[in-house]
Amino acid sequence: MKIQEVLNIPASFFYHKVIDSVLYDIKAQTGETLTEDQLENYSYVKQFTKTTSARLTVTKLVPNEAYYYKTSTTQSEFNVKYDIQALSDHKIKVIYQEDIASQGFMRQMNDMLVGTIMGFVRSRNFKKMLKQIEQSY
Structure with missing residues (x-):
């Protein structure tokens, strides 16, 4: 899933x-x-x-x-990327991407089916969250 949105906020505000x-x-x-400086490569359950x-x-x-992170379970690995592009001092483009790698054919098929069905709802909710962040500025 990939979502791109332009928000009227500074990159530093969204990032923080x-x-x-x-x-x-x-x-x-x-x-x-x-602290923020301790985050890169930090791992927790x-x-x-x-x-x-x-x-x-x-x-x-x-x-x-x-900001990129990986979520690993016994059956799947989710990779999530937040890329923030400053378009001006108070305008950014957020590019959110997530990919899933599953073990086993049945798990891959299940993930594809659920991803297709739930993708629209998750995308809509994510865009709402981005707009809420923008409005909080």
Whole structure:
């Protein structure tokens, strides 16, 4: 899935909203208080439900330009990229991409089916979230 949106906010504002969310999640999941400088290559286990967890790893961090992470489960690996392009001092283009690599034919087929069905809803909700960030500026 790939989503591109132009927002009327500075790149630094959007970037820090994303990073603050990541730091909050790490604190909630691990109890650790990190700084932005400690994030790249940082890895932690996130508990989604009582029986479901995944390992999240920050794979790339470029201030005001990029935030990439990987979510690994026993069956799949999700790679997510946030690229931020400054169009002016108060206008950015956010390019969000996610890819999934699953093990096993049936898992790949299931991911493709669910991705197709849920893709529209997830895309719409993600765009709403981007607009909420823009409005909070």
